[in-house]
Amino acid sequence: MALVVLKFGGSSVGDAERIRAVADRVARARRIGNDVVVVVSAMGKTTDSLLRLAGDVSSVQPGREVDMLLTSGERISMALVCMALAELGIEASSFTGSQAGIITDTDHTKAKILEIRPKRLQDALNSGIVPVVAGFQGVSTANDITTLGRGGSDTTAVALAAALGADRCEIYTDVPGVFSTDPRIVPEARRLNSVSFEEMMEIAANGGRVLALRSVEFARNHHVPIYVCSSFTWEPGTWVVEEDPSMEEPVVSAVTCNAAQAKVTLTGVPDQPGVAAKLFRALADSLVNIDMIVQNTSMAGFTDISFTIPQDELSVSIAATEQLAPTIGASTVLVDDQIAQVSIIGAGMKTHPGVTATMFEALSAAMINIEMISTSPIRLSCVVRRDQADEAVRVLHRAFELEKSD
């Protein structure tokens, strides 16, 4: 008998009817002989409306209280899922993050899981009860309620699957799996039957929105196979699994686009050891996530340093950079918030050197200028003008023939 963790996102528990549909799916998973643990997010847009309410009440929002506020959301959805299961004759019990033994650090609103003590879940499973666990939340080492931040419910599900030794973690969402690119940009985009953990991490880190990066990292580190599929249809989904070295791998699996990027350039930087270190230490201290970094060839002892960042970290990045500029003798800080990063991702790129040339030729033929480049063993990313990003995705999807089946 397999043990599976089923995770349902906000749109999958969005109203009473969707919640009954979740109960049906859980019942079916049980009927075919599985032990089941359910993880749920808050219903629909609950989190957004709670945050709006908080904004109406106060401009000061301590993280501890934001977490207390937001964790009300999953209580509602998980209690309702248990009731819907009860109506189907399936005994179920809801568990908060704390009750499920999800111990985190004390970093409110973006806590990290330190340890999972799933004793109550195991007791429930041993008694034939379906545990329904609140995603996104835990209890800190200081015994306060915490939330795990963006993608937290996926992380809860994968972490529980690892802690319980589950056979797999099924993530139910509003799209039927992982696609070769965003079907809203490229209608011929194809659902992938499977991707490796490494490919999925690159997809998640570079604009793919199906799974949160941290949950995929957790799955890879703990060898938890993930199956991503739609809770709205019965179509097959996408497996996210260990790379199988015995199989020939697709050279390129997916094209992603991250349009919410901005570029900051510091000009006239003295070309001396330690200068870049000072800059990126200052940015790190401001908790900015640097993406690409490019340093120009030095001219007469001076150089330019450019880096890209998520757009919502632009103002804090500008502040940190402008504060630092005089102390390192840099002349000006330039900002460009009209960029996008387009990436091709594929485990087979490691052994196929022609990929870079194909990418550059395709973009060049479409008159799309490449402003910055970065690479990983299984990814190649280019910064382009934002208004050319969709076209870049389309030409790359066609150039690598991603509309064709595996």
Place this chain on the structure above:
Amino acid sequence: MALVVLKFGGSSVGDAERIRAVADRVARARRIGNDVVVVVSAMGKTTDSLLRLAGDVSSVQPGREVDMLLTSGERISMALVCMALAELGIEASSFTGSQAGIITDTDHTKAKILEIRPKRLQDALNSGIVPVVAGFQGVSTANDITTLGRGGSDTTAVALAAALGADRCEIYTDVPGVFSTDPRIVPEARRLNSVSFEEMMEIAANGGRVLALRSVEFARNHHVPIYVCSSFTWEPGTWVVEEDPSMEEPVVSAVTCNAAQAKVTLTGVPDQPGVAAKLFRALADSLVNIDMIVQNTSMAGFTDISFTIPQDELSVSIAATEQLAPTIGASTVLVDDQIAQVSIIGAGMKTHPGVTATMFEALSAAMINIEMISTSPIRLSCVVRRDQADEAVRVLHRAFELEKSD
């Protein structure tokens, strides 16, 4: 320096503006030198809408899950109150029932408090932090989330005041205190400056809606003075305190009316020992709260037994009584759901024997028939036709001159 517990009900935290008003009140209580613990209910009609949602999802609602669902309500209000306090520069931390150490039995949806271990609240107070505690909820001895049922938030506040050795418990609500009767029935009704615990218990048990009976019982047993007042105005409220034997007491303090009553009569009951015991054991097993009981004088070895009950327990009472009737040899079960119970309450009644006559004369002069009578040392209640209940309240309020000041 005094320690006070301030409790705010649902209407007092009904929207963002009301929550900021609560923060203002807490700030004022601190400014005049008090240590403050805050207890809040869920916002406005949150509980009702959550129960409606549960009804949409499932007809089966296990108590454990109802409690998980409903306890989301206070998380929202208490986190928001903490944020509003933060904006006023007052450090505050929210605590769930569990975090506040409110240990209950396992009787979901109507749990009883077994013990309070307020260590975290005391630590917060010692650090100058205002603890904001979720009313209505606790954690069971089985480590599950429980709710305290009707009047639960008042009970939380009084129980915390007792456990913390607070000087008083202030209950903020949408009316400015306890009145000599319902001002909607008698416009001249007067706010009482103070009532004794015993009077308040009779008022609460006989139709007064300002305080829940169990919270007053708790306050009396633990000698916690209560001050009831409006959170919408700055008018003075009502003290609920120990009876002061050195003072002359008002003969009658208040007139109450409980219109949601029904009467069940079992006719032709063999007048034998043990028959009534069987009936009321069966009703107790059905968790019915009997109010009055009248047994007629025996005629030829048979008698009638009538009892009154809360109207919402009528159907279960009928079922239990009809099931029992044949086994005790009773002939028929009669139901009357058009009754109301009107009561006069006053600590001075104990020593003023003329009160009964005054009450009966006043009702008789108004052509109001008395169907049943019950008494306690400080209360006299009559069952009347429901359509005469308001008139009965008016004539009694006038007969005892309750519109005059203390």
